[in-house]
Amino acid sequence: MNKRYFAAAAVILAAAIALLWLFGNFSAEPTAFSFARADETNAIQKTVYLTFDDGPSDRITPKILDVLDKENVKATFFIIGIQAETRDYIIKREFESGHTVAVHSYTHRYSDIYSSPESLIKDIDKCNAVIKRLTGISSNVYRFPGGSYGLRDELISAVTEHGLRYVDWNASTRDAEWCAGDAESLYRSAIASAADSTNIVLLSHDSTSKLYTPEATEKIIRYYKDKGYAFGTF
Numbered sequence: 001m002n003k004r005y006f007a008a009a010a011v012i013l014a015a016a017i018a019l020l021w022l023f024g025n026f027s028a029e030p031t032a033f034s035f036a037r038a039d040e041t042n043a044i045q046k047t048v049y050l051t052f053d054d055g056p057s058d059r060i061t062p063k064i065l066d067v068l069d070k071e072n073v074k075a076t077f078f079i080i081g082i083q084a085e086t087r088d089y090i091i092k093r094e095f096e097s098g099h100t101v102a103v104h105s106y107t108h109r110y111s112d113i114y115s116s117p118e119s120l121i122k123d124i125d126k127c128n129a130v131i132k133r134l135t136g137i138s139s140n141v142y143r144f145p146g147g148s149y150g151l152r153d154e155l156i157s158a159v160t161e162h163g164l165r166y167v168d169w170n171a172s173t174r175d176a177e178w179c180a181g182d183a184e185s186l187y188r189s190a191i192a193s194a195a196d197s198t199n200i201v202l203l204s205h206d207s208t209s210k211l212y213t214p215e216a217t218e219k220i221i222r223y224y225k226d227k228g229y230a231f232g233t234f
Contacts (some may be wrong), residue, residue, distance in 0.1 A: 044198055045230050046198050046199070046227070046228060046229045046230070047198075047199050047200070047229060047230045047231065047232045048194075048200045048202060048220075048224045048229045048230070048231050048232070049075075049076065049199070049200065049201045049202065049231075049232050049233065049234065050068075050073065050075040050076070050202055050204070050217065050220075050221075050231065051075065051076045051077075051078060051143070051167070051169065051201060051202060051203055051204065051234075052064060052075060052076070052077050052078065052204050052205060052206040052213075053078045053104055053143060053203065053204070053205050053206075053207075054078075054080055054083075054104065054108065054176075054205045054206065054207040055077060055079055055080070055083065055090070055205070055206035055207055056077070056079060056083055056084055056087045056090040056091060056094075056206065057083070057087075057206060057207050057208040058087060058090070058208070059208045060206045060207065060208055060210050060211070060213060060214065061077075061087075061090050061094075061206045062090065062093075063214035064206050064213065064214050064217055065090075065093060065094065065097065065099075066214070067214050067217050067218045067221070068097070068099070068217075069097065070218075071218065071221045071222070071225075073221050073231045074097075074098050074099050074100070074231060074232075074233045075099050075100070075231075075233060076099065076100040076102055076141070076167075076233045076234045077094050077099055077100065077101055077102065077206065078102050078103065078104035078141075078142075078143040078167075079091065079101060079102070079103070079104055079127065079130075079131070080104055080105055080106070080107075080108050080127070081103075081105065081106035081107075081126055081127035081128075081129075081130040081131075082106055082107055082108075084127075084130050084131075084134065085130060088134050091130075091131070091134040091135065092134055092135070095134070095135040099233065100139075100141060100233040100234055101131055101134075101135055101139060102131075102139045102141035102142065102143065102167075102234065103124055103127045103128050103131065103139050103141065103142045103143070103164070104127065104142075104143050104145060105123055105124075105127060105145050106123045106124075106126040106127040106130070107123060108145050110145060110146065113145065114151070114155060117154050117155055117157075117158035118158075120155055120158055120159070121158055121159075121162055124142060124159070124162065124164065140163055140164050140165060141164070141165055141166075141167060141234045142159055142164040142165065142166045142167070143166060143167050143168070144156075144159075144166060144168075147168050147169070148166055148168055149168070165234070167201065167234055168201070169201045169202065169203035170193075170194070170197060170199075170200065170201050171190060171193040171194035171195075171197070171200050171201065171202045171203065172189065172190065172193050172202065172203040172204075173186040173187070173189050173190045173202065173203065173204045173213065173216055173220075174186065174189040174193075175204055175205050175210050175212070175213050175216070176205050176210075180210075180212070181212075182212050183212040183213075183215035183216040183219065184216075184219075185212075186204075186212055186213060186216035187216045187219040187220055187223070190202055190204075190216070190220050191220070191223060196227065200224075200229075202220070204216075204217065
């Protein structure tokens with residue numbers, strides 16, 4: 001073999017290494033919200049996942065359910081177990097209407113539930129016991145109070161190893177903030193934070209002080225219907 005052969009082989013080898021490096025560096029990391037699906041035309045179906053935390057409440061949750069019924073849209077309710085104990089009629093209505101009833105917390109006391117993995121799982125199981133008593137089934141869907149961002153790895157691992165799928169969000173009405181404002185403000189916050197993403201997981205709340213969330217929810221649903229979005233649950 002002559003020097004020209006070795007030179008050509010070296011060029012081919014260098015090109016192969018470069019290609020491997022290129023594709024390796026451009027391989028996509030898993031995304032937090034990988035829920036896109038194809039329709040019959042092979043196009044990606046844009047989807048909104050409406051989620052409501054911190055309920056149920058006698059004052060707000062039924063109004064949100066009325067809106068969802070009117071618009072024929074399903075949602076996911078991440079409930080607080082201690083509040084559901086005395087509002088079984090609301091949880092049963094959510095479930096019987098085809099919405100997802102999921103675990104948020106039993107007490108929602110951060111200092112208690114996040115004190116250790118064992119305390120976290122105990123809180124989850126207590127909330128899930130309420131769900132099972134009222135609906136007949138346990139939930140495998142969970143939302144960390146405050147979201148998973150910044151939590152210790154051992155807490156997140158405890159949840160997944162317990163067989164639960166946790167769901168964060170990528171858009172919000174900001175209805176839990178002190179400066180939340182009226183329904184129009186909540187609606188605009190939702191649209192702006194979602195930025196017409198393909199898959200939108202929208203955070204709202206149905207606790208008793210969220211007076212404008214039902215009206216904002218109706219505006220949000222109509223906006224995304226006009227945009228051709230479907231509505232999904234977890």
